[in-house]
Amino acid sequence: MATAAVSLTDVPETMLWTLHNRAAEAARPDGVLRDDTALRIYRSLDYDYVRSFGKADGSHGVRSAVFDRELRAFLDAHPDGVIVNLGEGLETQRFRVAGDQALWIAVDVPEAMAVRERFITPDARHRHVPLSVMDRAWFDAVPSGRPVFLTAQGLLMYFEEAEVAALLRDMAARFPGAWLAFDHIPRWVSRKTLRGYKKTPHYSAPPMPWGINIDEIEPTLRAWIPNLAEYHRLPFRWPRGVLRIVFGVWTVAPVVWRLTPGLARIRFGARPG
Numbered sequence: 569m570a571t572a573a574v575s576l577t578d579v580p581e582t583m584l585w586t587l588h589n590r591a592a593e594a595a596r597p598d599g600v601l602r603d604d605t606a607l608r609i610y611r612s613l614d615y616d617y618v619r620s621f622g623k624a625d626g627s628h629g630v631r632s633a634v635f636d637r638e639l640r641a642f643l644d645a646h647p648d649g650v651i652v653n654l655g656e657g658l659e660t661q662r663f664r665v666a667g668d669q670a671l672w673i674a675v676d677v678p679e680a681m682a683v684r685e686r687f688i689t690p691d692a693r694h695r696h697v698p699l700s701v702m703d704r705a706w707f708d709a710v711p712s713g714r715p716v717f718l719t720a721q722g723l724l725m726y727f728e729e730a731e732v733a734a735l736l737r738d739m740a741a742r743f744p745g746a747w748l749a750f751d752h753i754p755r756w757v758s759r760k761t762l763r764g765y766k767k768t769p770h771y772s773a774p775p776m777p778w779g780i781n782i783d784e785i786e787p788t789l790r791a792w793i794p795n796l797a798e799y800h801r802l803p804f805r806w807p808r809g810v811l812r813i814v815f816g817v818w819t820v821a822p823v824v825w826r827l828t829p830g831l832a833r834i835r836f837g838a839r840p841g
Contacts, residue, residue, distance in 0.1 A: 571611075572612055572614060572686060573613075573614045574613050574614065574683055576679065576683065578774050579774050580676075580677060580680040580683075581774075582657075582722060582774065583658045583680055583683075584613070584615055584617065584620070585620070586657065586659070587606060588617040588621050589621075589624050589625055589627055590629050590632055591607050591611075591624075594606050595607060598807075598808065599807075600626065600633045600807050601632055601664060603660055604663075605660040605687075605688075609660070609687045620768060621768060621771060622767060622768045625811075626806060626807040629807070630806065630807055631722075631804070632659070632721070634802055634804060635721060636664055638719075638747075638833060639661065639667075639717060639719070640665055642715070643665065643667045646714075646715040647668075648669045648670065648714060649667075649670055649671075650670065650671045650711060650714050650716045651673070652673045652675065652710055652716065653673070653674050653675065654701045654718060654720045654723055655675070655676055655680075655701055655720060655721070655723035656675065657680050657684065658687070661719075671711070671714070672693060672694045673695045673696075673697060673706075673709055674690075674695070674696050674697065675697045675699060676696075677698070677699070678698040682698075695709060702727070715745070715746070716745075717746065717749070718746060718747065719749050720748070720751075724750055724751075725752060725776040725777070726775075726777070728777045733792045736748075737793060739836065744837065744839040745797075745835070745838050746835070747834070747835050748833070748836070749833045749834075750832060751832075752778070752779075752785060752829065752831075753776060753778075753780075754780070754782070754828065757829070758778065758779025759779065782827075782828060782830045784826075785799075785801075786799045789832075793834075793836065795836070795837030796837060797835040797838070798835035800832065800834070801830060801831070801832060802831035802833055803831075
């Protein structure tokens, strides 16, 4: 198979990290997701994933599977809904989640979108918006009058807390009644990246300024968005092996449970008046 060179740095390069883990999970007979498109893209890129990111693990495959379940439930209730994937990179969710009546909108910075479009072509039901999620111009790509589900996988932690708060407030005002699913990291992980975290000798993870512990997330969100309608902590379970046991104990052990990474689904309240 011919391969294509790719040159990415900083946060956009992390989409290759997540692709590495998702493709490895999809290739396993006992993997938590099936994703032939991710495997095709993974094998088509001329990039030394193991040199940069080390041996693949199940983390991003599990995260994607959780988001898949959320979107399937949304589309079961709202077949003509709008799904907006923020910072989508090389995520291939639309190939895993059926939704013939839905509108899918991918938002990402131009350099990431250029790589995506080597393999995934937008069309009338699958639109690409080459903008930073912090550029509110992407709001205009979302049609009104239809249910909306927004996702942010591996994204919000790369911004400052004030930026995250402002973005969520603005989305709540523009998309009342919409759902948002996202992941977040604890404060200790954020501090580790700010000091300079080398995933391998050949790759340093970008700084992740926004860290928040699980016991802080709901009160913080309610302070940022006073009319927040719903908050749900989504389950994350390691797929197999010793880490499944370790992570399972960690998430329920006294005191330290609050220091685990988290997944959340929220719903913005209706527009006042």
